[in-house]
Amino acid sequence: MDFDDVEKKVAQSGSELVELHATVRQLQARVDRHSLVIQVLKEWLLSQGGFSEEEFLERLQRAVAQKANDKNCRKCGKAMSAKHNRCMYCGEPRPPELL
Ligand SMILES: [Zn+2]
Structure with missing residues (x-):
C-alpha cells in the first residue's frame, strides 16, 4: 500500500465517520421525539382516568x-x-x- 492509498483510506474513513455522526444525531432526535409523544400520550391517558x-x-x-x-x-x-x-x-x- 503506497502513500496515496493510505491517504485515500484515511479520507474515506473520515467521511464515513461524519456520516455516522449525522446518523446518530438523526436517531437521537427521533428517539427524543418518540419519548415526547409517549410522554404526552401517557399523561393524556392518565388524565382521562382510564x-x-x-x-x-x-x-x-x-x-x-x-x-x-x-x-x-x-x-x-x-x-x-x-x-x-x-x-x-x-x-x-x-x-x-x-x-
Ligand atoms: Zn425450542
Whole structure:
C-alpha cells in the first residue's frame, strides 16, 4: 500500500465517520421525539382516568419481562439465537416481533 492509498483510506474513513455522526444525531432526535409523544400520550391517558400511574408501571414491567422471555424458545425454554428464525433445539418458529 503506497502513500496515496493510505491517504485515500484515511479520507474515506473520515467521511464515513461524519456520516455516522449525522446518523446518530438523526436517531437521537427521533428517539427524543418518540419519548415526547409517549410522554404526552401517557399523561393524556392518565388524565382521562382510564388507569393509574401504578397500573401503567405494572404493565410496563410486564412488557419488559415479556420482551426478555422472547429471547427464549416458548416451547422448550432454551435461548434462541438472534440469527435464526427457529429454535435450534426443537425447531419452534420465533414469534413475530411485537415492536
Ligand atoms: Zn425450542
